[in-house]
Amino acid sequence: MIFERPSRTMLSAHQEGQSSFPIPMVYEHVPAQRLPWEYHVLTIDSAEQALPDEAQLNALGSEGWILVAVVDTRTREHSSLVHYYFTRQAQQEEKKK
Structure with a gap:
């Protein structure tokens, strides 16, 4: 069962x-x-290089880079590229340029 309380009663309580x-x-x-903002793209050819490990990603992170996307093109035929997209706020020195 639902009981409704009249709004007049609720208002009179104040x-x-x-x-x-x-x-x-x-x-x-x-x-x-x-x-x-500034952007950085790290492209790895997985046929020739290993994918970045935790230490490499942490090094970029310590420089202020934030990983925002990874595009793995290895699923396409005849491709072995993996693209890592990073962004960060532009540094003070670069604002003056």
Whole structure:
């Protein structure tokens, strides 16, 4: 069985002048600053090289690179390439260039 409580009863439980509904907050609009990004593609020919190991990926990570995608083209005929796509915020020196 479902019991419904009249909204009038719920509102009367609050102090006079106080609403039971949340009051929305209005924030000042501050335009977002666009951050410059840079990208790095690591292409490995798996017929000639080993795929990057944890140490190699950690070295890139310590430089600020974030792995965002891996495209393995080895599933296609006559291809042995694996592409690793990295991104990071542009460094201060590169912003001045």
